[in-house]
Amino acid sequence: MGAGPGAARAAAPGGRVRLPGTGASEIPEDGYTTRGFAADAVAVLDALGIARAHVYGFSMGGRVAQWVAIDHPDRVGALVLGATTPGDRHGVPRPAHVDARLAANGDLNEFLHSPEWMRVRLDHGVCPDWRVGTSPAVAARHYRASQGHDAWDGLASITAPTLCVHGTADVLNVVENSTLLASRIPDATVHLIEGARHGYFEEFEAESTAAVLDFLAAHPIDAPTGAVTGSRERLG
DSSP states (O other): OOOSHHHHHTOOTTSOOOOTTBTTSOOOSSOOOHHHHHHHHHHHHHHHTOOOEEEEEETHHHHHHHHHHHHOGGGEEEEEEESOOSOTTTSOOOOHHHHHHHHTTOOOHHHHSOHHHHHHHHHTTOOOOTTTTBOHHHHHHHHHHHHTOOOHHHHTTOOSOEEEEEETTOTTTTTHHHHHHHHHSTTOEEEEETTOOTTHHHHTHHHHHHHHHHHHHTSOTTSOTTOOOSSOOOOO
């Protein structure tokens, strides 16, 4: 799905942007690709008059973010890739039983957070079902788009400073994929969060937020592409 009026209309009040098929957005019949989603994201920046932005993509969003940095390098200040992969063709596969659950649009909670954290969420009345607001048909299209992702050949062309963040206990996208991405993207660094599952940004919010904000502070939005400001990021 390419960029266009539909993508521009996705920019809701308050800056919230939804992928096609989620929330109250339009539901196209076809054209779901991670590269198309990236073009849509840039169309939103165009509609909002934003010339350059830091880009943080998580999971499938990390695959989309790769294409934003590859196809639109002048629009990206710094790039953060959270718990993602370069695509199935070159990435490290998830365990077969996890892949089967994901393909069936099944319950992924045990892969997202520890049991202790899930109990805390339930005690606070947080809905445990990540699928709310997305129909099974749309979820299947997003899954196929994510599984079809292959940015391997373009990763070496990324010029934005890049940080890969990943939990060491992630089985939805196994942690070795961040090391693989960092080996392919020039000067990329990795921050590993010990014991975190796929939803590291919630259960380990303090550590993951600090890692990302420190990284972005070292790479101001107005710095020339590829420039490094301040100290190098650590391999966490």
